[in-house]
Amino acid sequence: MAVIASAPGKVLLTGGYLILDRPNAGLVLSTTARFYAILKPLYEELKPESWAWTWTDVKVTSPQLMRESMYKLSLKDLTLQCASSSESRNPFVEHAVEYAVAAAHATLDNHKKATFEKLLLQGLDITILGSNDFYSYRNQIEARGLPLTPEALAALPPFTSITFNTEGSNGENCKPEVAKTGLGSSAAMTTAVVAALLHYLGVVNLNFSVRDQLENGKDDFDVIHVIAQSAHCIAQGKVGSGFDVSSAVYGSQRYVRFSPEVLASAQVSLCLSPACPVMILLQK
Template sequence: MMMMMMMMMRLWVRWILCRVVSAPGKVLITGAYLVLERPNAGLVLSTSARFYAIVRPIHSDVAPDSWSWSWADVKVLSPQMFTETTYKLSLRDSHLRKVAGDGSSVFVEQALQLAVAAAKARLQHATSDAQDLLRKLVLQGLEITILGSNNFYSFRKQIEASGLPIMTSSLASIPSFSPITSNSGSIQPGDHAIALPEVAKTGLGSSAAMTTAVVAGILQYLGGVKLAVHGESKEEETELELVHMVSQAAHCAAQGKVGSGFDVSSAVFGSQRYVRFSPSVLLSAQAGGRLVTPLELVKQVLTADWDAERLPYALPPGLVLMVGEPGFGGSHTPSMVGAVQAWRKADPVTANPVWVALAEANQGVERGLLHLMECAESRHAYNTVLEGCCTSSSDKWKYLFGDTPERLEIVEALLETRQAFINVRSLLRHVGEAANVPIEPPSQTALLDATMDMSGVLLAGVPGAGGFDAVFAVVLGNTVREQVDAEWSRRGVLSLSVQEDPQGVSLELCDPRIDRSSS
């Protein structure tokens, strides 16, 4: 009886000390390729698809001789991949050494060691009690369970095998956090053969969301930050800044190169207008963090001059984000970006004017959406116009709903946004043809044109670098969403069960596996 009570007490202590943090996936609707260079901006929407990091102690207490230990235990669990990996963490410099298991991820490893190092750096001037608590928590060991929403991964094979239609409702019938399938080989849709990524993904930025969730989860657990609960008031900007800097460094070190960072920024701060930081702030991380210890890298990152620019952003009221999976298993974004950069370098005379025109078209989309946000202040007229436009093609909007100056302004804002985005698509196709990469391949063009011809559809395009991994649409309300879902299904495109969620990294109140709606 006593043994059972002690065991229950240990489990209770582990649960009380548990911390669950989530970070969202993203959709970049403007800024493809240009966002790599300052001062070009990108509009990025964070989504309801989230990665979760559940952090709890391995041991219920520490041994009396723990003062002499130089290594702590770490365990990483990935139930969706059926993997468990154990490590030893250096108490001196936060370096991680693998002990056993075959499920290691360089993104998780970098996030782990840099987050612990950042917690130490954050608390180095704190009280001795706070520092003692940090040391105790590390010595108790860190168990990190990582879960990703089903929307990050392709479940078409399971849906097809079950005989269900390729629709959102079928995806919703799959249990949350289901096992992930892998790709193999390559496919050739149309004229382009594409190498498939190892895991069949949907292009929502899984590595950035996972890295951010792990960094934030460990920092929250060790007392380095205090995050706001998901759906409640936002945390102080300084709390998120620490998560952002460390997550960018970890993601960069894992990739071995400095990317644009918009995916990590949206995972931390949520939907935003983003201008990248100067790459020089992460030069030490670019070498994969091999040139310095995790503690040294974190100190460099925390004292760097971060000059990224961001403005909070969300779609105007009534506009609904949709994301579809065409079923090709994904595209290899780095190779596409490399090909576009090579073309620009080889033929600047042709490329530079296209770049300028693309920047102007992106700004046109921004202006149009901001105009719509202003129009939404006239709530009755705005809702009336959106409801009417849901049942008509865009070429009729102005004639049917421009009968008063107030309504005409709303319709014109819709049409200017739509036309600017049509220009963006046209220019991106031109870039793809010139660089010989499938930014918007013919199969996607046919799908997107058909989608934009539907009543109530404002925009439809390929997010981010484009390719075959995803399409998105912005539609005027949920009724139109259902219609697009049916049309996409008819064309073999699976509409994901995601929507815009403007909030970034957040503290969760419970394990997401007990909440079916989390995926």
Template sequence: MATSKTTTVSSPGKVLLAGGYLVLDREYSGLVVATSSRFYSTVTSLPKSTDQDKVILSVRAGQFPKESSTWTYAVSIQNDRLMIDQINENAVGKNKFISIALFQTLSLAWEKIATESSSQGLDSGHELLRRITNDGKSDGLEIVVLADNDFYSQREQLSAMSLPTQIRSLSSLQPFTPLPRPIPQTNKTGLGSSAALVTSLVASLLSHLNIVTLPSSSPQSNSNHDLQLVHSLAQFAHCLAQGKVGSGFDVSSAVFGTHIYTRFSPSVLSPLMDRPLDSITFSSPTLLPVLESSQWDQRTTAFRLPKGLRLILADVDAGTDTPSFVGKVLTWRKENPEVAKKLWDDLDRANRQIERLLTELVAREGEHDYEETVGWMGERHIEDVTLSCANIHCSQSAPRTVTRSNFANQIPFQIIRDFQRKMSELSGVPIEPPEQTRLLDACSELEGVIGGGVPGAGGYDALFLLIVDTPSVVSRVDNLWSGWKEMSVCPLLAKQSDDGLRLEELIAVKGLKEALGR
């Protein structure tokens, strides 16, 4: 007899450490770092009721008010079509990321069942409904999505508890802290919540319905065929919900973790972008021929940050809304191709220099004085490291690894920021606004801070720093941020993480079981 099961899949948030704007062009790449903060989608069977004759899919955003954050869909077969209708739209409205992800996932699930069983389309539709209802033993499926606190601004929660906006305060919040208002009225922190949501939702449902088999541990490569299928479906659903084919680095990181990313050709998805969303016709497959990995040309190159270094992030609130910058920058680039090409190429060289240096440092982790070297750097200003160790007259107090790696002399974060400000000036888009410049300059003066910037498209929303990971360096940054007067700066708990999408054991994730029961 079939038994009920629970499936939980998580995906990480992201930070585009290098490659903002450039990552939109296949000629260039981006360095995308996954975060330790994750989005979780948990799938379970709904109980069987005697008065329910519909197959139900219920999706609930577990940190938000239930009455405004639960979306319910009825799935049925009518003639030669599989119909998916939201039955509470009048009460809660639509959530396009959830509805599109559900629709496309069920569409792909039907195509996989039909292809692998060689059954007629209608029979495959009934098989899909059988899996959704656990062989008729339930009314359908409930999916609860929950995000680590870092995905949403916690300023209001800290203020209500009379706590300062510091790292230790965030640590005191309960996991998956309930939020008082619906999603559209809640401020996000720029970690890529929509990409992590769509990816975890697609993967959890495909796994629960036995359409794909996910690796038991977080993937370290993109060679797994089922994982590639999850990636391409999540990319498609996310693009469709956004109304455009974006670069896809956020979804790629949500699946594969930290890596160097070169985007897929937008033409890959062209055949699907105008696909109707009202029903699934039981005819020949349309998704699988496009979403199979052989059709995709993105590149992911393994990468990680060196041991002893840490990515530290902050949610920045300057009192203004960040507009959509990408369209304006791309318009400027189109109108000024020669100037833009030189700027893009210069930025790309600086980005690649960061990649090379950090990769070199990873290769040195086995040297006997590596940890001593990194700790030594943590108590010095980065320019002092350069002056002491950029030549043979290096200070006798410095471990020899720094001398050989010429570490600080090669870090081009400041160069990248200079180029970004030039792009801001030429395009009229505040990629690194003056307020952010002053904050980042102050951070860069602290001992143990290697460099930083505004991630992704820039603006007022966030900043990142790459620091030496010691308590004293973290404390310096934390204290500067909490005392900063020009803007409100709230740290995040997230660090870098190599991991991408993964299956979770419910009891292994702190606070998840309790949050699901709320």
């Protein structure tokens, strides 16, 4: 069983830094650019000795960055340990996995826990893909001898490989970085991974139309928002404005920031286990 979830990017039209202070409002639009998370079992069959395992495997693949990371997920405290090179780590995906799995563990009843544990023992195979609009492809377009126009960007194949900038503004070599366009790629990616995991593990049900989602699925979207918002803030090391994650979950909206104290308390308790702040947030 494979699950594909996606989340849009964002553009903040009005509000700017004013939205950091409640109750100031901003107008945020979701974009056609989307991040996709494809989730499936890493192993088709359970191994006979899996009942005694205390860890399970998680593989995260980013074809556009030509990166693959392997992790060990503790079945005791639900934390990830990277088994690959530190250069291939993605903190946004890591915290999305930890928080989504912890949310499933904290909310599923005993009847669903058996299925949850089986899915974890089969391992998690996660592939992430982002629309080309999230990134700058200036180098690739110029290499093809094309003009720097929207039409040239649209001519690139979907999910084109991303090159790294290795030269700073002063001409010196620097740590490789991905050139982004500011559409909220990390928020969209985090939200897509959280949504895919929560659906895959049985916490939410996203198998309905957009109209049904708005009329009947708000509780599921609220759970996705809580987990994605928390994971994103922990990954970036601060409680931000939150409008990028909010628009990734709910779409275009008039946005008023949540109370930052809600996530601040979760960050303080993170030293215990992802499950601890998840319980705090789900009870808000």
